[in-house]
Amino acid sequence: MSRVQTLTVAVAGVALLAPSASSAAESVHLRPPRAEARREAAGPAAAARPTALAHVAAPHRARIGPVARDGAREVLTPGTGPDGSATERPGAPGPGGSGTPDTATSDATASGAATTTGTATPVPTDSGPSPSGSEPSAPATPAPVTAADLLARVSGCTSVSKGRYRKDRGRAATVPVCGTREAVYWKADMDIDCDGRPGRHCNAATDPNFSSSTAFAQSDGRALSSEKLPYVVVPAPSSVWDYREHGVRGGSVAAVVYRDRVSYAVVGDTGPADIIGEASYAAAKSLGIDPDPRSGGTPSGVTYIVFKDSRVAPLEDREAAETEGERLAREFVDSAD
Numbered sequence: 001m002s003r004v005q006t007l008t009v010a011v012a013g014v015a016l017l018a019p020s021a022s023s024a025a026e027s028v029h030l031r032p033p034r035a036e037a038r039r040e041a042a043g044p045a046a047a048a049r050p051t052a053l054a055h056v057a058a059p060h061r062a063r064i065g066p067v068a069r070d071g072a073r074e075v076l077t078p079g080t081g082p083d084g085s086a087t088e089r090p091g092a093p094g095p096g097g098s099g100t101p102d103t104a105t106s107d108a109t110a111s112g113a114a115t116t117t118g119t120a121t122p123v124p125t126d127s128g129p130s131p132s133g134s135e136p137s138a139p140a141t142p143a144p145v146t147a148a149d150l151l152a153r154v155s156g157c158t159s160v161s162k163g164r165y166r167k168d169r170g171r172a173a174t175v176p177v178c179g180t181r182e183a184v185y186w187k188a189d190m191d192i193d194c195d196g197r198p199g200r201h202c203n204a205a206t207d208p209n210f211s212s213s214t215a216f217a218q219s220d221g222r223a224l225s226s227e228k229l230p231y232v233v234v235p236a237p238s239s240v241w242d243y244r245e246h247g248v249r250g251g252s253v254a255a256v257v258y259r260d261r262v263s264y265a266v267v268g269d270t271g272p273a274d275i276i277g278e279a280s281y282a283a284a285k286s287l288g289i290d291p292d293p294r295s296g297g298t299p300s301g302v303t304y305i306v307f308k309d310s311r312v313a314p315l316e317d318r319e320a321a322e323t324e325g326e327r328l329a330r331e332f333v334d335s336a337d
Contacts, residue, residue, distance in 0.1 A: 142330060144326065145255075145262065145326065145329040145330050145333055146260070146262065147257045147258075147259065147260045147261060147262050148260075149329075149333045150255060150257050150262065150303070150305060150329060150332075150333065151257060151303060152333075153332060153333050154178070154180075154185050154187075154303060154305060156178075157176060157178035158178055158179060158180070159176040159177065159178055159179075160177055160178065160179035160184060160241070160246060161176050161177035161240055161241035162239065162240055162241065163176075163239075163240040163241075164176050164240075165177070165186070165188075165235060165240065165241075165274060165275060165276035165277075166274055166275050166276070167188050167189045167275070167276070167277050167299075167300075168189070168191070168275065169275065173274070175187065175188050175276050175277070177241050177276075179246065180332075181308075181335075182307060182308060182328075182331070182332050182335060183305050183306060183307050183308055183332055184243075184246050184247075184248065184305075184306050184308065185303060185304060185305040185306065186276055186277075186303075186304050187302070187303050187304075188276050188277030188300070188302060188304070189277040189297065189298060189299045189300050189301075189302060190258075190277055190278065190279055190284060190287075190289055190297045190298050190302045191277060191278040191279075191297050192207075192278075192279070192280075192281060192284055192291055192292065192293045192296045192297050193226060193231075193233050193269055193271070193278045193279060193280055193281075194206065194207040194210055194226050194227075194280075194281055194293040195210060195211040195212070195213065195214055195223075195226060195269060196211075196212070196213070196214045196223040196224040196225050196226045196268075196269075196280075197212070197222060197223050197224070197225045197226075198210075198212060199225060199226075199227040199228075200227070201227050201281055201291070201292075201293075202225075202226045202227050202281055202293065206292075206293055206294070207293035207294065208294070209293075210293070214231075214268055214269045215250065215268075215269045215270040216250030216251065216267070216268055216269065216315060217315075218314060218315050218316035219313075219314035219315065219316065224268045224269070224280075224315070224316060225282075225316075226280040226281040226282065227280075227281050227282055228282055228316075228318070229265075229266070229268065229280060229282055229316055229318055230256075230263055230264070230265035230266070230279070230280055230282045230283035230286055230318065230321070231265050231266050231267065231268025231269060231279065231280045231282075231283060232254045232256060232265050232266075232267055232268065232278070232279045232280075232283065232304055232306070233268070233269045233270060233271045233278035233279060233280075234248065234267055234269075234270055234271070234276075234306070235270065235271055235272065235273055235274070235275065235276050236270045236271065236272065236273040237273070238273040238274070240273070240274070243267075243306075246308060247308030247309040247310075248267060248306050248308065249267065249311065250266075250267055250268065250315060251266050251267065251311040251312050251313060251315040252266065252267040252306050252307065252308075252310050252311055253265075253266060253306070253307050253310040253311070253312060253321060253324050253325050253328055254266065254267060254304060254305060254306045254307070254325070255305045255307075255325055255328075255329050256279060256283060256287060256302065256303070256304055256305075257302070257303040257305070258287040258288070258289060258298070258301060258302050258303075259287075259288075259301065261286075261287045261288060262329070263283055263286040263287050264321050264322045264324075264325025264326065264329075265279065265280070265283050265321060265325075266312050266315055266321050267306060268280065268315070277302065277304075279302075279304075281293070284296060284297065287302075289302075305329075305332070307325075307328040307332065310324065310328055312324060
């Protein structure tokens with residue numbers, strides 16, 4: 001065979017063995033190398049790969065259903081169609097190239113699906129705040145003691161005095177001193193005691209019976225101020241009743257009730273041994289009673305309750321008297337003899 005014939009046969013053999021360019025390109029698109037598919041699925045490029053690539057890779061396949069070719073169920077994730085409606089699409093292939101997504105991808109997809117449907121309501125715990133962010137409610141504070149509460153508690157009378165007292169001079173003695181385990185009390189009128197340190201409303205010019213002293217003094221030794229301090233007057237010790245034998249002394253806490261009002265005071269002065277029903281200018285004013293020493297006061301309807309073995313120190317501390325009075329009144333109302 002000549003040299004030309006030999007060259008011709010060799011060229012023809014090479015042409016028969018080599019695939020066409022178009023077939024090679026189609027092969028590349030239809031069957032990407034398995035190693036390259038694994039790298040794309042595992043790396044960030046997998047998420048960015050055009051969706052159309054799947055159709056180019058397998059143009060002869062129908063639309064992918066919920067079950068893979070090998071029988072394993074694929075995880076479908078919510079997506080959005082061209083018209084804005086929700087669609088389903090299979091999850092990204094796992095590291096092995098199968099249609100089953102790996103665990104990390106499934107967890108992330110499930111989390112993303114939950115947040116698109118709305119904010120989940122946090123589950124309350126015993127140690128944390130409530131779902132609304134508010135702190136646990138504090139225990140309710142007891143309501144203040146009312147006039148009705150106290151009047152109901154002293155509706156009866158067990159007399160602790162050996163006789164009765166007058167409301168004013170020349171009047172019949174009709175008022176007993178009653179007692180319980182916690183307190184002594186009486187129901188009478190209210191005369192205005194303006195005695196003590198002189199002031200604008202309480203002095204010799206405004207009160208014909210004015211006295212610049214009181215039976216009990218404040219912490220600095222001076223007389224009490226009737227204008228500033230609510231105090232009540234107890235009868236001087238006598239055979240009828242001696243307040244000292246019943247846990248009462250200067251500075252004892254008292255609750256004074258008139259109509260629907262309650263005022264807390266201290267025992268601050270003593271009066272005539274046979275008359276009962278008297279309180280300071282400030283006490284009358286706090287109850288809405290006219291405090292004028294000449295024309296003020298009220299002829300009836302006042303209840304005086306003095307709590308046994310109680311005391312405010314210093315005696316002139318009005319705020320302390322109110323605080324302690326409220327506490328003792330609550331105990332008195334809640335107790336039962």
